[in-house]
Amino acid sequence: MSDTADAPESDIFRHDHIALYVEDLDRSEAWYRDVLGFRPVLVKEWWSRSGRFVGRGEAIIALFRRREGETWTSRGIPDRVHQAFRVSGPAYAEFKRAFAERGIPFREMDHGISRSIYFRDPDDYNLELTTYPGDGVRESVRAEG
Secondary structure, rough: OOHHHHHHOOEEEEEEEEEEEEHHHHHHHHHHHHHHOOEEEEHHHHHHEEEEEEEOOOOOEEEOOOOOOOOEEOOEEEEEOOEEEEEEEHHHHHHHHHHHHOOOOOOOEOOOOOOEEEEEEOOOOEEEEOOOOOOOOOHHHHHHO
């Protein structure tokens, strides 16, 4: 196991969201609302076309429709399930540079309201580092929900 001295010095703020791929978006959104008291958050046109974000407090779950015929991994976890960690813009750039230097494969996506780097851990779990331009995006969007 390597020493953390090789890791970028920037802070990881907190988990950003957990993504779950479900058969029925309406049913799942209703379950999280009725059972856990989650409410719609990040209600934006782009997200509503592909999924729904629900949350309560700092807990946010991204619900996405499972693709027809989508397979499960041998561990019983959908291949697209991932953990997302929110980082600052400078930390995002630093991690991106560090991953390139260390030969860690990643892909980058611009979601419109955020930018993300996706990569896998040694156990093949999907991870994400995400940043929102101009801190406060999450809070102002959450207030709309």
